[in-house]
Amino acid sequence: MVSATRERRILWVTLLLLTTLPGFAQLLGEPYLVSLFSRILIYGLAAASLDLMLGYGGMVSFGHAAFFGIGAYVVAILAFHSAEGSAVPLLGLAGTESALLAWPAAALAAGLAAALIGAVCLRTGGIQFIMITLAFAQMLFYLFVSLSAYGGEDGLSMWDRSRLAGLDLGDDTVFYYVCLTLLVAFLVLARRLVNARFGMVIQGARQNEARMQALGFPIYRYKLVCFALAGTGAGLAGALIANQTEFVSPGLMHWTRSGQILVMVILGGMGTLFGPVLGAAALLLMEEVLSMYTEYWMVYLGPMLILVVLFARRGVYGWLVGGDRD
Amino acid sequence: MPVAVYTDGWWAATVTEPLLKVEGLNKRFGAVVASRNLSLDILQGETHALIGPNGAGKSTALAQLAGALRPDAGRIEFAGRDITVLPGHRRARLGLARSFQVTSIFDAFSVEDNVALAAQAHDGHSFRFWLPARRDRRLRRQARSLLARLGLLPQAEVCAGTLAHGEKRQLEVAMALAGRPRLLMLDEPMAGMGSGGTLRMTRLIRELKREVTILLVEHDMDAVFALADRVSVLVYGECIATGTPEQIRRDPLVRRAYLGQG
Amino acid sequence: MLLFLEQVLNGLQLGVTLFLMSAGLTLVFGIMNLINLAHGSFYMIGAYVGATVTARSGSFLLGVLAALPAAGLVGMVVEILVLRRLYDREHLDQVLATFGLILFFNELTRILWGRQPLFMDVPDLLSGTVDIIPGAPYPAYRLAVICVGIAVAAFLYVLITRSRIGMQIRAGASNREMAGALGVNIRLLYTLVFGLGALLAGLAGVMAGPILAVEAGMGESILILTFVVIVVGGIGSVRGALVGALLIGMVDTLGRAFLPGVLRLVLPASEADGVGASLAAMSIYIFMAAVLAWRPRGLFPAHG
Numbered sequence: 092m093v094s095a096t097r098e099r100r101i102l103w104v105t106l107l108l109l110t111t112l113p114g115f116a117q118l119l120g121e122p123y124l125v126s127l128f129s130r131i132l133i134y135g136l137a138a139a140s141l142d143l144m145l146g147y148g149g150m151v152s153f154g155h156a157a158f159f160g161i162g163a164y165v166v167a168i169l170a171f172h173s174a175e176g177s178a179v180p181l182l183g184l185a186g187t188e189s190a191l192l193a194w195p196a197a198a199l200a201a202g203l204a205a206a207l208i209g210a211v212c213l214r215t216g217g218i219q220f221i222m223i224t225l226a227f228a229q230m231l232f233y234l235f236v237s238l239s240a241y242g243g244e245d246g247l248s249m250w251d252r253s254r255l256a257g258l259d260l261g262d263d264t265v266f267y268y269v270c271l272t273l274l275v276a277f278l279v280l281a282r283r284l285v286n287a288r289f290g291m292v293i294q295g296a297r298q299n300e301a302r303m304q305a306l307g308f309p310i311y312r313y314k315l316v317c318f319a320l321a322g323t324g325a326g327l328a329g330a331l332i333a334n335q336t337e338f339v340s341p342g343l344m345h346w347t348r349s350g351q352i353l354v355m356v357i358l359g360g361m362g363t364l365f366g367p368v369l370g371a372a373a374l375l376l377m378e379e380v381l382s383m384y385t386e387y388w389m390v391y392l393g394p395m396l397i398l399v400v401l402f403a404r405r406g407v408y409g410w411l412v413g414g415d416r417d
Numbered sequence: 418m419p420v421a422v423y424t425d426g427w428w429a430a431t432v433t434e435p436l437l438k439v440e441g442l443n444k445r446f447g448a449v450v451a452s453r454n455l456s457l458d459i460l461q462g463e464t465h466a467l468i469g470p471n472g473a474g475k476s477t478a479l480a481q482l483a484g485a486l487r488p489d490a491g492r493i494e495f496a497g498r499d500i501t502v503l504p505g506h507r508r509a510r511l512g513l514a515r516s517f518q519v520t521s522i523f524d525a526f527s528v529e530d531n532v533a534l535a536a537q538a539h540d541g542h543s544f545r546f547w548l549p550a551r552r553d554r555r556l557r558r559q560a561r562s563l564l565a566r567l568g569l570l571p572q573a574e575v576c577a578g579t580l581a582h583g584e585k586r587q588l589e590v591a592m593a594l595a596g597r598p599r600l601l602m603l604d605e606p607m608a609g610m611g612s613g614g615t616l617r618m619t620r621l622i623r624e625l626k627r628e629v630t631i632l633l634v635e636h637d638m639d640a641v642f643a644l645a646d647r648v649s650v651l652v653y654g655e656c657i658a659t660g661t662p663e664q665i666r667r668d669p670l671v672r673r674a675y676l677g678q679g
Numbered sequence: 680m681l682l683f684l685e686q687v688l689n690g691l692q693l694g695v696t697l698f699l700m701s702a703g704l705t706l707v708f709g710i711m712n713l714i715n716l717a718h719g720s721f722y723m724i725g726a727y728v729g730a731t732v733t734a735r736s737g738s739f740l741l742g743v744l745a746a747l748p749a750a751g752l753v754g755m756v757v758e759i760l761v762l763r764r765l766y767d768r769e770h771l772d773q774v775l776a777t778f779g780l781i782l783f784f785n786e787l788t789r790i791l792w793g794r795q796p797l798f799m800d801v802p803d804l805l806s807g808t809v810d811i812i813p814g815a816p817y818p819a820y821r822l823a824v825i826c827v828g829i830a831v832a833a834f835l836y837v838l839i840t841r842s843r844i845g846m847q848i849r850a851g852a853s854n855r856e857m858a859g860a861l862g863v864n865i866r867l868l869y870t871l872v873f874g875l876g877a878l879l880a881g882l883a884g885v886m887a888g889p890i891l892a893v894e895a896g897m898g899e900s901i902l903i904l905t906f907v908v909i910v911v912g913g914i915g916s917v918r919g920a921l922v923g924a925l926l927i928g929m930v931d932t933l934g935r936a937f938l939p940g941v942l943r944l945v946l947p948a949s950e951a952d953g954v955g956a957s958l959a960a961m962s963i964y965i966f967m968a969a970v971l972a973w974r975p976r977g978l979f980p981a982h983g
Contacts, residue, residue: 151771211968214975218714218770218914222906223971229903230964237957288537288545288553295534298523305483305517306538307509307596313543346903350778357775387790393783397761400768400776 101411102365109271113264125263126335131375132270133331135368136277138355140324145353146362147285148317149297153221154208154228155352158322160344161204162197162329164235167247167339169193174250180240190253190260194330201326202319204231209318213311228349235341246340253334260334270331274368277324281364284320293317325352358399360406369407434497436461436600436630437482437513442491444477444654451477452488453654459600464622464631466641469651470674475634476518478651479604482632483515484508496599509538514598516589518605518634524578528569531577531588532560535595563591567621583614590621594629601625602632607640619643642666650674681815686936687929688811692821694928695828699883700905701912701920702835703876709915709981710848711766711869714773717757717780718880718905719898725750725881726893727788730797733888739802743885750881755874762873763866781899788895796894824886831879832921839917848872904931907963911970913977922978927963934962 109128116124137159144150170193172179172186179186187193208227212220241247252260260266284290295303296310303310333339342348351374359370377395381388403410435458442455451474459465469475480486482493484505493501500508523531530551536559537543537550550556564570567587572580577588586606593601606622607615619640625631626644635641641648642662649659652674658665665671704718728749733742757780765773800806801820808816839845847868883901891897904927912923939955946954958965970978 145771151774153774211971214971215910218708218712219910219971219976221714221770221774222910223967226903226907226910226964226967230961233960234957237953237960239953283549284546286549286551287547288543288550290546291530291534291537291550292543294526295523298525299521301485302517302521302523302592304485304505305509305515305521306535306592307506308538308543309504309506316544346899350774354775354778357771387786389782390786390790393779393781393786396779396782397776400772400779401764404772 098412101408105365105369106275113267122263125267127375127379129263129267129270129335130332131372132267132274132368133328133335134352134355134371134375136270136274136331137325137328137352138359138367138371139274139278139281139364140321140328141352142356142361142364142367143281143285143324144314144317144321145356146364146367147290147297148293148314150213150314150318151221152212152224152318152321153346153349153353154224154226155321155325156344156346156348157208157228157231158201158205158325159329159332159348159352160231160235160339160341161201162326163333163339163343164241164247164329165197165200165326166193166253166330166333167249168241169196170249170251170253171241171247188251188254190255190334193253194327197330197333198323198326201329202323205322205325206315206319209315209322213314213318225346225349228344229346232341232344232346235344242340244341246338246342249333249337249339252337253330266334270335273327273331277327278364278368281324285364289313289316354396357404358406360408360410363406363408366406366408369411373407434461435459436496437632438492438494439482440492440494442478442481442493443489444474444481444486445489450474450654452481452491455491455651455654455656457649457656457659459630459632460647462630463646464626464633464644466633466635466645466648467651468635468638468641468648473651474654475651476604477654479515479602479632479634482602483513509596512597512599513602514593514596514600515602516586516593516604516606518608520582520585520589522577522585522588522592524576526577527574528577528580528588529557529560529564529573532563532591532595533557535592536560536563539596559595563595567591568617583610583617586610586614586618587621590618590625594625598629600630600632602634604634605636606633607635607637615640682936684811684815685817686932688817688821688825689936690929690932691925692824692828692928693932694925695825695832696883696887697901697904697908697928698828698921698924699831699879699886700901701908701924702831702917703873703879704905705909705912705915705917705920706848706872707876708909710872711762713762713766714770714777715762716774716777716902717784718876719902720781720784721750721754721877721880721898722884722887722901723784723788723893723895723898724753725884726799726888726897727792727797727884728881729885730799730888730893731792733799734797739800739889742799742888743882746881746885747878750884751874751878754877754880755870757877758870758873763869766869784898785895792895794895796892797888799888799893801889820889824890827882827886831882835917844868844871904963907967909977911967911977913979913981915981916977916979919977919979919981927966930966931959931963934959938962 112128113125116122137155141152141155144152168179169186170188173188178184212223212227215223236244252266258265258269260269292308292313296314300310329343332343355370355374356367357370358373359368360366378388381391437459439455439457442452444452455478467475467478477486481488484503488501492499495511495513523534526534533556536556540556561570561573564573567590569584569587569591572584580588590603590606606618610618615637622631622644633641633645645662647659648662648665650657650665650671657674658668658671660668700718700722704715707713707715725746729742729746732745733739761776761780765776805820805823807819809819809822811817839848908923908927909920911927912919938959939952942951942955
């Protein structure tokens with residue numbers, strides 16, 4: 092068993108480091124670090140949301156980027172119509188640049204899409220589930236490629252970041268703290284959830300589905316809700332990434348992006364919620380460092396990934412925490 | 418094959434309606450017939466054993482009763498309600514609990530979590546997202562009292578996957594009981610146990626049979642004849658006889674088909 | 680009508696290409712219980728080697744003859760070095776490790792061949808057209824692709840149902856331990872099956888070379904289509920792969936060709952084209968969802 096105090100200590104130290112990061116960046120004269128770490132926090136949120144269904148519910152989704160992309164597009168499309176002064180097609184509503192409207196809308200739209208896609212995917216399991224989630228994500232990818240009104244393959248730029256009363260999101264440091272707050276809030280909620288009655292059910296379903304049925308749990312419903320919640324989290328992350336880069340494109344939901352988020356979860360430590368945030372940091376920093384030395388950094392990343400899978404399954408978090416989990 | 422149903426005995430006088438009524442169950446997998454016109458009554462309060470040689474279709478029959486498999490034809494009635502096409506989880510909620518032949522528990526959970534989760538299934542819906550389940554007093558109290566009863570309380574905090582085989586079998590029974598079932602279906606609870614474990618399990622079931630109706634699938638004949646009020650014999654998916662242990666022991670058909678000539 | 684016939688042939692051509700890809704992949708799924716994302720890399724390797732040898736030697740035939748063993752060999756090496764260790768692992772591990780392989784192979788081809796796509800010419804012999812029915816010309820090369828695909832399907836059928844190795848494959852698929860006890864060298868068998876799958880993927884790649892651009896990452900778009908094929912057909916079933924490949928080939932090709940036109944009957948032209956294009960791009964996924972809603976294990980689920 093893992094020592095709980097050590098786990099807690101790691102959490103607090105990381106939180107302290109993340110809170111003081113903008114200050115350090117200023118001291119070092121590297122403001123670029125703030126936006127790099129904003130990206131890390133956002134991808135950490137996406138990875139943690141995937142961990143909710145993967146690490147606890149045992150659902151290996153290879154299409155999580157689809158919900159990430161939907162969240163991003165909702166924010167960008169609402170901003171686009173707001174700037175143009177036109178109505179959003181099909182809904183007939185006006186666009187908006189308000190974060191308080193657009194971000195929840197992004198999360199909800201992603202959650203709804205996840206519920207619909209999950210309803211089909213969860214009819215299967217095992218290898219099929221992996222491939223079907225992948226296929227659905229590709230379907231959405233091609234859908235957005237074909238939406239020429241929103242830039243098609245080239246994507247859609249935003250004039251500005253969303254507006255949040257009293258805060259200047261255009262300021263990278265302010266935006267960083269907003270990301271950090273949302274990530275921490277998500278992690279707290281998710282941690283409550285996995286330890287609540289609902290969480291016990293999805294964890295039980297991961298370990299032994301037949302037993303759960305025999306105990307009287309209609310597990311399909313629980314897994315579907317879990318799938319939808321994970322999609323909601325990814326949608327929120329997507330809303331943030333759209334703001335961070337002020338640009339969205341179908342590339343956000345490309346299947347390699349799903350793979351990348353999956354890698355973050357494994358690299359950080361599956362079934363720990365916080366681990367995937369570390370995984371996001373590890374992967375993005377590694378990318379950053381490798382690409383400083385070579386244009387062809389993926390030729391190193393690929394074999395490294397294979398080695399991690401073969402020999403270091405517990406991930407960064409497991410390695411930090413120690414103990415004999417697994 | 419003619420079916421012998423003995424109608425004398427204590428239950429015939431005391432019991433009116435069967436708790437579980439199985440009529441003409443048929444199930445085949447390709448060319449293999451797993452259940453052939455299987456009919457069976459489990460009376461309220463009795464302990465009914467289902468025996469038969471390997472491959473007689475006992476586990477398949479149980480799977481159909483539990484809702485894990487759908488019969489090709491036939492009808493299953495539980496407490497007066499037709500449950501033939503009801504999914505497994507709904508049957509469990511009605512009070513049909515089962516243990517598995519191959520131990521089926523939650524390896525990564527603690528022993529107490531295993532039983533608490535089973536109790537949670539019975540306690541209403543589980544769409545609760547905020548309060549920690551492990552601090553839910555009601556579930557924990559139920560779990561602990563069941564564990565105490567089965568002598569597993571000292572292991573409550575232990576990871577279930579690390580239990581000894583016999584303890585896992587006991588845990589399984591505890592989980593089945595946590596749902597306060599009306600019918601407890603035990604699939605070879607003594608499988609793979611030493612003589613000490615078998616003895617303990619026999620004692621446990623003898624205690625349970627006072628409070629719950631039991632369908633016992635078992636290979637260990639000593640245990641069956643010690644525990645069962647009635648026994649049904651399955652051969653090639655077909656029920657060839659039902660009666661008291663004494664009647665089954667004497668039945669010539671059963672002796673020929675199953676017990677050998679001895 | 681002529682247009683329709685032409686599109687049906689195009690669909691058939693995509694279908695046989697998909698079959699070449701999915702036959703190997705579904706065997707690997709069915710027998711080794713392995714999900715291999717890097718299958719598209721063998722397709723890409725086949726195309727690159729084929730394009731290079733063709734350009735150097737001037738002979739398409741030599742290109743094909745070089746591409747096949749190259750893809751097969753790379754497949755076997757990958758199986759021995761990496762995948763063999765993953766057979767008993769969870770699907771998740773397999774997904775991640777083979778994802779790593781994709782990153783590696785894509786980047787490696789960029790290093791070896793550069794970022795610019797290569798283009799392959801249709802061999803002279805097949806550069807003309809053939810009248811399928813009088814007055815309906817169709818590119819001879821595409822017809823040849825269809826013929827090769829049909830020939831391979833027939834070959835696989837005979838191999839699996841009639842030959843000794845096919846019997847061993849089927850034995851290995853239904854029961855690993857049993858086949859091992861019967862004296863089948865499972866390890867070698869797995870490597871050979873994997874090599875055969877990679878070789879077929881390489882064949883698909885080199886044949887696609889003159890039709891598509893040869894570039895890093897070309898394996899992935901076809902890989903995902905292949906997944907759809909396998910899910911629709913039923914995992915582990917070669918027959919399912921054949922039926923699934925033809926269905927997906929047809930749905931995709933005909934959808935792209937005719938959906939906008941059909942929609943123009945009910946929508947204004949400008950909208951019809953946009954919606955039609957979107958729907959056409961999504962058509963196979965919608966088709967897959969429909970099949971799965973009806974039969975969650977695909978059209979021809981393998982036993983077990």
